[in-house]
Amino acid sequence: MRSPDSPINVGLLGLGVVGGGVLSALSRNGSTVPRSVGRPIRVARILVRDPDKPRDVEFDRQILTADAASVLKDPSIDIVAEAMGGEYPALDYIRTALEAGKSVVTANKEVMAKHGPELLELAARRGAHLLFEASVGGGIPILGPLTRSLRGNEIRGIRAIINGTTNYILTKMSHEGTEFADALREAQELGYAEADPTNDVEGIDAGYKLAILASLAFHTRVAAEDIHLEGISRLTGRDFRYARELGYVIKLVAIATDRDGSVEARVHPALVPEDAPLAKVDGVLNAVEVEGDLVDRVLFHGRGAGSMPTASAMVGDILEVAWSMANGLPAAGFLTLDREVSLCPISDLVTRYYIRATVLDRAGVLAQMASILGNLQISIASVIQKEVGLNDGTAELVITTYHSRERDVQQALRELAGLDVVKEIGNLLRVEE
């Protein structure tokens, strides 16, 4: 037991974009930080790969170390703040810290999506806190509100834009008519996208975040690998133009819905009505819409990434733990992830669809296509036919449907692709009202 005035010591893992933000945030306003805690907070040690590398932030370089054990096993470290990212070695470090009874604050969506339930159990067993607000939506308070303020609700669903990189690319494509490859290159140049953009562009990052959100919202364990993922690389400028003509914008949406104990969870590009709240979330911004039985819909909107916004969430969690410690409150878990639910396969999904196809520009084509759709009970809501202008005798046809079942639509696509008059199925997108 140290004295009530002694500082609460934070061991920081990683001094990259997020770790640097946490360090400067905790160093900057000594005035407000202790105000809400009652004890000073100090970054006592920082784990880095190379302690000799030059750094932008000013601080006592003595606290740098390349030895993980000197952070994770030092009894003077109260809170471990993990800002490394990636599954390994972050997972091992978090486990070691929790085993040692230290509280952990992390921004690591991959670790929490894949190992969250196990780590939360470990934390509960060891009487430690494990907080991870920063893992979803950057600086936007979402996990706190979802699990505390909204906990009187039965959460029915989550609809979110939770990947800033893809939202930047889609906004470029939508507003400026940029094609995917160019928008991606621009995002890379601005530092919004990584050299290997797979994690963002293929929806993997959003899938991790949705797994965390859905698990907390539905009091269960939604595994990242159970989430249906589709990326944005097949989208073309034409899809955006057709969408606009129909009154929609295209967004990479992360949707989880609880249908009476059957959970549907998916990440894919979708047509969203242009006046829907999510349609107006542009650039690198994120937004999460939560629907609960009492509250109806609430929307949380802000910066979903970046050094200081992510630090905002991590520091909020650090202060929560520090406040708890300063007041002698034991850690008590309030997350329950033990509800049994079944995962609804994507083939069971019922929604509206957008089909873009290149067809021979001749009479009777639409009739043949409509017949296939009709036989599968898929009703057509609208048709747009355009000359593509290639002068090769083809035209482009865009069909939107009323609510239909995914497996029927997939069957229809296979049959459509088999028609002589259909040269190519360009894209299949879901339409989310």
Next chain:
Amino acid sequence: MRSPDSPINVGLLGLGVVGGGVLSALSRNGSTVPRSVGRPIRVARILVRDPDKPRDVEFDRQILTADAASVLKDPSIDIVAEAMGGEYPALDYIRTALEAGKSVVTANKEVMAKHGPELLELAARRGAHLLFEASVGGGIPILGPLTRSLRGNEIRGIRAIINGTTNYILTKMSHEGTEFADALREAQELGYAEADPTNDVEGIDAGYKLAILASLAFHTRVAAEDIHLEGISRLTGRDFRYARELGYVIKLVAIATDRDGSVEARVHPALVPEDAPLAKVDGVLNAVEVEGDLVDRVLFHGRGAGSMPTASAMVGDILEVAWSMANGLPAAGFLTLDREVSLCPISDLVTRYYIRATVLDRAGVLAQMASILGNLQISIASVIQKEVGLNDGTAELVITTYHSRERDVQQALRELAGLDVVKEIGNLLRVEE
């Protein structure tokens, strides 16, 4: 000490719209409520004026009482949920409950705006919780995120639409060209506005909520009576048309800004750029935008009033207290309202302005007006001149200014009103970028 399985008893004060919502919310989903708490929660007694009055909700009518003491002084009642509204007797009841060491959850913005700091101190002395998420923004989680997830931030400002009644009226006026009196009557018919609409229409209700938000955000005590209030009854359909022409919508905004320890807090109608997030908050919806030094801007958006949304917030707080009790955690205050700040008078405000005046339709009028403004260092940003069509020789002139000081603008208005050519100053509105 009761057994760990014994229910946590809630005493409910009031069974009107909000109290009825809390009762049915706590009665409805026995399955999820205990999940996050670990002990059953039971509404054990309800204070009503008339226990014999017929009620819509189904419940054991034995628990109704008209005797406040039988709720406030019964040792078996653990949590008092106040859903009566109004300053008295709610304030006395909350005091009595806290004195008795009971935790209190309240939706009462008037009591919290006027007596919050005193009541929070009392709660801390008695080791009781006092939670009031429902007092601002109905079901929108805002006080929780502001004081917990965002507590690493120095909050710079709050901009909010936090009165659903006026927002409904303004949306009507804006979208349908309805005049104020008609829109108010419609709001009354729909139950959105009370028979005496003063509290909503004059900004008093929004002022209470802003006092609470600003106090929490800036760790200080912003008294409701220190907030500059202007209502919406002077707005005309023409103001909305001019605003639209200039690229704005008109909203009743509640704004609190921390200018290095000088706090500016005001509620008034303002021109908001049509593409700003607050401009898109329509009907009875509410939104609160928080700006922090780390997080930049985050927006919280949802249903700011109504039975079930308000119940969502109250039940969230009840579950928070119940969870604390079930885990044997003592109540520990985490709100600090002891920071010394000065209140910035409205005359010191610097913003942009919109002035609408009826003038004689003759040459040289604008020159005379521009000269008055120029002498006070007020720069004109735009001018619209319209024939009003009264054929009485008058025209309507709308001037917007660049950033100017309020006291100079007020001086200019007095001088303008003194001009022979100015028949009437129709309205002065602030323009918030």
